[in-house]
Amino acid sequence: MAFFSRPQSTAIRIVDPSTQDELKSPPKKDSTQRKQCRNVLIHGFCKFQDKGCVYSHPSAEPQSPVPQSPSLQESRSTTLKPQAVNAPIFVPKAFAATATPPPPSAEHHTPPDTTPSATPPADYQGFEALSQGTYNPYAYTGEEGDVTAQMAQLDTNFYDDSQYAGYPEYGANALESAYYTTAPPVYLRQPLDYHLYTPTPSASFVASAADAHFVLASSALREALQKRSETIRQIPPIGSNLPDELQGYHTLVPLETVGGTVERRKFGNWYSTVYRAIRSSDGLPYALRRIENYRLMHQSAFSAIEIWSNIRHPNIISVKEAFTTRSFNDNSLVFVHAYHADAQTLFDVHLKPKPPTMQTHFQHGRSPHLQAHHPTVIPERTIWSYIVQISSAIKKVHDVGQAVRMIDVSKILLTGHNRIRISACGVIDVLMHDTHQDIGVLQQDDLTMFGRLLFALCCNNVTASSGQNFQKSLDFIGRNYTPEIKNAALFLISKGGPHRSIDQLLDMIRSKVILEMEDALNGNDRLEHELLGELENARLVRLLCKFGFINERPEFAREPRWSETGDRYIIKLFRDYIFHQVDEHGNPVVNLSHVLVCLNKLDAGTDEKVMLIARDEQSCLVVSYKEIKQCIESAFGDLARASTQTKRA
Numbered sequence: 001m002a003f004f005s006r007p008q009s010t011a012i013r014i015v016d017p018s019t020q021d022e023l024k025s026p027p028k029k030d031s032t033q034r035k036q037c038r039n040v041l042i043h044g045f046c047k048f049q050d051k052g053c054v055y056s057h058p059s060a061e062p063q064s065p066v067p068q069s070p071s072l073q074e075s076r077s078t079t080l081k082p083q084a085v086n087a088p089i090f091v092p093k094a095f096a097a098t099a100t101p102p103p104p105s106a107e108h109h110t111p112p113d114t115t116p117s118a119t120p121p122a123d124y125q126g127f128e129a130l131s132q133g134t135y136n137p138y139a140y141t142g143e144e145g146d147v148t149a150q151m152a153q154l155d156t157n158f159y160d161d162s163q164y165a166g167y168p169e170y171g172a173n174a175l176e177s178a179y180y181t182t183a184p185p186v187y188l189r190q191p192l193d194y195h196l197y198t199p200t201p202s203a204s205f206v207a208s209a210a211d212a213h214f215v216l217a218s219s220a221l222r223e224a225l226q227k228r229s230e231t232i233r234q235i236p237p238i239g240s241n242l243p244d245e246l247q248g249y250h251t252l253v254p255l256e257t258v259g260g261t262v263e264r265r266k267f268g269n270w271y272s273t274v275y276r277a278i279r280s281s282d283g284l285p286y287a288l289r290r291i292e293n294y295r296l297m298h299q300s301a302f303s304a305i306e307i308w309s310n311i312r313h314p315n316i317i318s319v320k321e322a323f324t325t326r327s328f329n330d331n332s333l334v335f336v337h338a339y340h341a342d343a344q345t346l347f348d349v350h351l352k353p354k355p356p357t358m359q360t361h362f363q364h365g366r367s368p369h370l371q372a373h374h375p376t377v378i379p380e381r382t383i384w385s386y387i388v389q390i391s392s393a394i395k396k397v398h399d400v401g402q403a404v405r406m407i408d409v410s411k412i413l414l415t416g417h418n419r420i421r422i423s424a425c426g427v428i429d430v431l432m433h434d435t436h437q438d439i440g441v442l443q444q445d446d447l448t449m450f451g452r453l454l455f456a457l458c459c460n461n462v463t464a465s466s467g468q469n470f471q472k473s474l475d476f477i478g479r480n481y482t483p484e485i486k487n488a489a490l491f492l493i494s495k496g497g498p499h500r501s502i503d504q505l506l507d508m509i510r511s512k513v514i515l516e517m518e519d520a521l522n523g524n525d526r527l528e529h530e531l532l533g534e535l536e537n538a539r540l541v542r543l544l545c546k547f548g549f550i551n552e553r554p555e556f557a558r559e560p561r562w563s564e565t566g567d568r569y570i571i572k573l574f575r576d577y578i579f580h581q582v583d584e585h586g587n588p589v590v591n592l593s594h595v596l597v598c599l600n601k602l603d604a605g606t607d608e609k610v611m612l613i614a615r616d617e618q619s620c621l622v623v624s625y626k627e628i629k630q631c632i633e634s635a636f637g638d639l640a641r642a643s644t645q646t647k648r649a
């Protein structure tokens with residue numbers, strides 16, 4: 001059985017190196033068997049002697065004018081010398097299996113023939129190409145079979161096709177066609193290093209440390225998203241006396257303080273309360289708006305909900321459904337909307353009087369006493385952003401022949417950084433179903449309500465557009481904002497004719513719409529940038545899962561060969577090396593950085609060596625991360641194959 005095949009080489013006894021004979025490196029290929037390099041004959045030296053030229057170079061010493069690069073020298077000096085540990089060369093099973101290069105495949109290993117009919121003699125192609133700056137050592141086709149074999153060997157050692165089998169988009173062919181179709185000939189197939197974190201664009205192009213108009217700075221964005229998750233998982237307050245279940249929704253949590261001394265505002269003529277609830281069928285949170293004591297007279301009132309449930313717009317809170325219920329011990333009407341965790345109304349954000357602060361007086365060194373909050377003027381850019389977003393939402397609704405009917409500071413929610421959405425859509429349509437009104441008139445009302453909202457936001461006062469405040473508010477807007485804002489507010493609030501439309505407003509503010517689009521696209525780039533940074537999060541989990549599958553399988557508990565020899569033994573010792581280290585006092589070392597460093601190196605398959613010590617401390621193994629990676633791939637492959645065989649049987 002494949003699982004139990006005995007490894008070719010395993011443990012090395014720890015012995016005194018001086019007592020051991022020096023081991024010889026494997027003999028190199030006899031260069032005299034190869035043709036002599038013509039460069040040496042013609043020029044007396046070959047520039048490419050150490051750079052891939054496969055011909056023989058009899059006098060090796062001073063003839064190469066090209067000094068060896070430090071990195072090359074270094075990599076040679078750091079190459080494992082088996083003598084150093086006085087041990088035979090360790091060849092793990094998986095490695096040994098792939099050590100013999102497979103027959104060269106034309107598709108992958110033969111260098112593409114780039115030269116058309118008038119090809120210069122093969123031996124001189126290198127110089128020609130060099131003079132043209134396109135030198136490719138592997139296109140030096142004098143002994144193509146030899147080069148191809150070398151490439152095949154290199155290829156096999158660097159890259160194992162099977163590890164990408166599950167990822168068609170990472171497949172070697174896909175990569176080649178994606179990256180190299182128009183490129184000049186390649187010497188080696190370079191797989192995408194998908195185990196490496198891809199560098200994100202320079203901070204000077206995508207500034208993730210600072211707030212963008214629609215996206216917070218990277219750290220603040222993460223914090224906000226964490227807080228949202230926390231909010232979604234908040235449990236209902238004890239003694240809230242809410243129904244356990246409501247038409248397929250459970251775990252109701254009120255989103256506003258109710259009862260006690262809290263003054264309740266009315267939704268039209270009715271009291272309403274908003275809850276977050278979890279829908280049983282999909283386990284997701286939704287916002288439930290309950291209208292208390294409302295008796296629905298006609299089922300046809302819900303027809304508007306059907307229309308609203310089909311409207312999708314980034315500035316409208318989507319409508320899911322509506323139903324009546326007696327679960328609250330009254331006749332309640334419930335509207336279900338999309339839930340946006342941590343959303344706040346524009347009233348709460350900008351207009352609500354804030355609690356008094358003492359900060360100013362402390363700063364001036366005077367005795368602290370409470371200072372009333374003075375509302376701050378909302379920046380013009382923010383006002384324009386709100387205007388464009390609300391206009392866009394209104395346009396969508398008017399285009400489908402509906403009216404929003406509720407554009408108010410208490411019904412527009414701030415759901416993200418400068419992102420607003422109109423909430424409670426469809427509610428008035430149901431509540432006022434019996435009062436028939438012309439849709440054109442309702443759409444004109446939308447514009448007027450929009451104008452009032454603009455006055456309220458610019459002047460920090462919900463009654464800014466009312467009779468006695470109107471002139472003062474207009475002056476205030478004139479002093480604090482550009483004339484364009486004032487014009488837009490006047491256009492919306494004025495009793496225009498029936499031709500006043502949202503399209504006219506959009507024409508007036510075209511330049512601001514473009515600005516908003518720029519910011520939205522920049523926000524998109526920022527989010528892609530953030531996503532790129534998170535893309536490879538799963539790779540260490542994948543590795544740990546493989547460890548979990550391989551280590552200590554109970555069905556092999558009585559089979560010492562499963563874990564005590566071969567690849568599995570190396571994996572077991574490596575697992576000890578990562579997780580089970582102890583300090584000099586025998587206490588466990590719990591060092592997460594060590595774990596992450598080891599797993600990252602393992603995933604990358606680096607050439608760095610580690611010494612793995614047997615549990616009895618009588619023997620050790622010196623293996624590279626690359627070899628351990630191959631052991632894991634091989635052991636996991638055995639398991640994966642066995643699992644599919646069982647299924648087939």
Ligand SMILES: Nc1ncnc2c1ncn2[C@@H]1O[C@H](COP(=O)(O)OP(=O)(O)OP(=O)(O)O)[C@@H](O)[C@H]1O
Binds near residue numbers: 256264287337341
């Ligand atoms: N879809 C939603 N997703 C998340 N939170 C919401 C949603 N709809 C409303 N809320 C939150 O519920 C709370 C109450 O909303 P509501 O519309 O009742 O506002 P209000 O200021 O209490 O107005 P009202 O006078 O109508 O009671 C607000 O804090 C709002 O942020």
